[in-house]
Amino acid sequence: MSSNALTVVTPIQSDKVEKLDDLLSRIGEDIDNKTGRSISFAQLTTVHFLRWVILPEQKDGKRHYPPQLAFESNYDGPLDEHLEELIRVGGPVLARIYGYCAGCPSNVADSVDSFKRFLKRYQLRSAAFYRGYPNHSVQDVMENTQARRAIQDFLDDPERGATLRGLPPEQLCQEIQKYLATVPGLKLERDSEPGPSRLDRFVGRLMDSRPVQLAVGIPVVLLLLPVLVPTALVLRWKESRDKAEPKTKDMVDPRVEGQEDYKVQNQLTHLVEVRPGLFRQLTLRTVLGGINFLAHHYYNRGNLGGIPSIHFARWVIIDKGRRLLFFSNYDGSWERYLGDFIDQAAVGLTGVWSNTRGYPKTRLLFGQGATNEEDFKQWTRDHQLYTQVWYSAHPGESVRNILQNVAVCAQLKSQLKSQEAAQWLLKL
Template sequence: MPHQLAVTIRAALPAVHVDEVRRVLSEAHREGTARELFPFAEVTGTHFARLVLVPEGPGGGARAAMPASVVYMSEVDAPLDAHLAALVRAAGEGLEKVFGHCAGYPSRTAPDAARIAWLTSHLIPCAAFYVNTVGRGRRQILREAELHEAIEEFLDRDGAALAKESPQHIHAAIRRYVSGREDLAWARTPPAPPARGWRARRTAHLIAVPLAGLVFLPLLLITLPLWAALLRWHERRDVPHEARPRRDHVRELATYEDHVTQNPFTAVGQVKPGRFRRATLSAVLFVVDYGVRHVFNRGDLAGVKTIHFARWLYIDGKRRVVFASNYDGSLESYMDDFIDKVAWGLNAVFSNGQGYPRTRWLVRGGAEDELAFKRYLRCHQVPTQVWYSAYDDMTTHNIETNARIRAGLFADLGPAETEAWLALL
């Protein structure tokens, strides 16, 4: 069973080609040609994928403006090399239309190996990457949905005859039915865990970070009062943005939302100037990365259960941060979920961005001002013109239910457990 990767490929786009690429991405969505130009369904192991145009960012002082860029992001099953090779084979024409204007992109006559090498050279690592359930591959998700559907069809057909039977008898009948179908033979065994080497590295990281924290604990305790004083000094001088999202911007965003069960979210923000804010954000994202790797990795991000994947990453020499996620339901419910359950976490990360609602002690205030926070997010959200989901009719709850159905199908269950399992159907 593979583990999941966050793939981000970013390339600067010359200003003269920005409108052309924006038109390609918009027309691919509007005319329904995205599946032809970017057939991500043919790229084995792809859970979600998107292409977005990140706008130019302002400079400051002696710093030049930050260039516009094309960004490809996907959540895929390992290994990376296989994904990039399949991506170039399946979506070569689409990649040419968006990355072909970027410096150094290989010509159409160049071999696939050259394009793979170019894409590899433009990969950006994540500062933090959240996976709803680590190790649950795309094939497993789709297969378990097929298993659930097959069992439902069996019950629709034979349910009347089984209605008066005991839960144990019904469970046994379902098990016999599945056992009799060769195409469902895989369901008789539990899914294998990710590769042993990957699990070993993950365990090493789990242990090494707390040990390193213990080594540096005396230094951290000494510097903490100074950091807290500097934090309040900066917070008192922060200037929140009062701007409201433009109506045409909101209308454009809405064009790409609420077409299926899930939605994409992509936002770009500028980090507040100065080493203090950059260092604080780096430390916060380091903690977030550790938490989503080892603590919040079983379908629950600090109480928020509707997110399939999420990532935080730096661009432009850590002058800007991109946040991207795939979530269930509407944006309004998504934002409400975060505000109600993990406002402190939003503040810890996003308060280091320019214009964020004023915070206190890093975690108070900020997102607690619901209206200001929602305006801030909408202002920084960028359109996700091209977006793909391998299972766009399934919520995280559906996927977890399907996994539990498979887990209980051939398990030895007691009476209460059998009733609970049947209630999943």
């Protein structure tokens, strides 16, 4: 089952922003619903991650962006089933949340269909969407985690230690399998993961093989040369005229830093204006289209451009193309996450955000930019938003752990020979 993305951005009644902020903040602080007055997120069976974040009103000369409420979820299965589950689990609270939004029907609390139509009306398509483990549902992740923990409990049991110590690998694997068969509710059979499609394999060969790159790339470049040369000249001219943007550090919500680096997983919400003009719009959409293509057909095994810590990420163009919204769910600290971007994916990163206001100086779209580490981190911080509600279905698991658990559980029922058994045990 493939994971999908839902983004809904709704206008907020201008006099209701503070009340909505207060309501969402209380929900975010009670993510486990200990008070019984929030949403029982744990009852959601198809949601990996979700969040609500207020996009604050912004006035700057001729530019005016009214306050908006952004919702994003990473979910399994069809959209209608996802929305119906959300409404079934959190209906009354959802009605209160969207009651502060403009255009919300008065009967949303009593009509699932009305609520679905309202949310779909404000649904936005992702310009680029990345999934760290696209073929594994929430249920898969939880079942694999349960099996992995059962194995660890078995191996860590001091009473079994003397018996297990010194057993050959294949016999130790057999003892583990016998034990797992006695654990109630543990699923040992695993559906085989779908292999790469023909397009995936072709893109993989193209990205990984220098000869194939040359064989395909040179004719394409020669064919597109009449377009690439004038495009590069226009781009360089525009870059030379890009003006430095005033810093917005004082506008950053002071709560932003307080919600970072306190779990295995963390989140980032980022909003920035796109540079004006049709050229920048087309360039941004082209780069994001390329990232989206590669995320679906090449970077689809837990690694985005060399970064192995991202669960889900997406770019969404909002406000009729004038602003770029970015959501990310990642492992580790903010500093390490941005450091990985700079070290591993600076080219792609700069290709996207060089088309936005205030980004560090770039050269020919992909050059410099994020490699200016200090300015890049400050620019990122300047445009971060406080996320009122953020939920993860598996908060204690990193991307690496999730994929490692997949590899371990894929062989739970296999009769492993000595070398295979030794390799399987190393995964633990």
